[in-house]
Amino acid sequence: MKIKSAEFVMSNSDVAKCPKSRLPEYAFIGRSNVGKSSLINMLTSRKSLAKTSGRPGKTQLINHFLINNNWHLVDLPGYGYARVSKSSKKVFQKFITQYFGSREQLVTAFVLVDIRHTPQPIDLEFMQWLGENGIPFSIIFTKADKLRPQAIEKHVDDYKNILLETWVEVPNYFITSSSKDIGKDDVLGYIDGLNENMNLEAN
Numbered sequence: 001m002k003i004k005s006a007e008f009v010m011s012n013s014d015v016a017k018c019p020k021s022r023l024p025e026y027a028f029i030g031r032s033n034v035g036k037s038s039l040i041n042m043l044t045s046r047k048s049l050a051k052t053s054g055r056p057g058k059t060q061l062i063n064h065f066l067i068n069n070n071w072h073l074v075d076l077p078g079y080g081y082a083r084v085s086k087s088s089k090k091v092f093q094k095f096i097t098q099y100f101g102s103r104e105q106l107v108t109a110f111v112l113v114d115i116r117h118t119p120q121p122i123d124l125e126f127m128q129w130l131g132e133n134g135i136p137f138s139i140i141f142t143k144a145d146k147l148r149p150q151a152i153e154k155h156v157d158d159y160k161n162i163l164l165e166t167w168v169e170v171p172n173y174f175i176t177s178s179s180k181d182i183g184k185d186d187v188l189g190y191i192d193g194l195n196e197n198m199n200l201e202a203n
């Protein structure tokens with residue numbers, strides 16, 4: 001898929017105020033600093049469409065972007081940011097839960113995972129929660145430029161093995177690097193395919 005246009009639509013902390021349109025929506029979620037905003041910029045070939053930062057906790061709101069006037073891409077705040085207070089963690093959990101619980105337009109979530117780390121309980125728990133709530137998701141491994149190919153393979157295998165302890169199948173996954181432009185066509189091609197399926201179903 002070629003990205004012809006990518007526009008910021010709105011930022012929100014209130015799920016009820018998110019765009020009302022029925023355009024298919026794809027949400028990017030994962031731990032703070034995993035590279036969600038960077039990935040969105042890489043996918044759209046726009047340097048600073050989504051705001052990035054070396055400091056965790058940059059994205060605090062639900063950010064909608066309109067792509068090709070045809071679908072929404074959503075940048076969500078990261079979970080698992082240790083330095084936020086317990087009460088703001090609760091608020092945050094609430095709005096993430098509300099987002100996933102109420103956005104019927106959501107086609108799939110992309111859960112981003114830093115490829116350098118061993119499988120983290122917080123990510124596995126989040127995937128479990130999505131599964132229990134019937135929300136489809138794929139995994140996007142980020143920062144692949146930081147590892148050699150062999151290590152990438154090993155880390156992905158470790159992940160698969162741990163997922164197979166609770167899941168019947170390994171979810172779809174993608175290996176990406178925003179700094180080296182890796183994985184872009186795979187992710188965009190996947191979204192394109194899902195959008196086409198939605199059109200077929202609608203007609």
Ligand code: GTP
Binds near residue numbers: 034037078
């Ligand atoms: P929050 O909004 O705080 O939850 O973070 P985020 O997940 O949106 O991460 P963001 O895109 O802001 O990136 C965090 C840091 O990781 C930045 O310093 C990025 O430059 C760096 N980063 C993101 N993607 C990559 C990548 O593919 N490779 C490398 N080497 N660094 C990356």
Ligand code: MG
Binds near residue numbers: 038052076
């Ligand atoms: Mg961000």
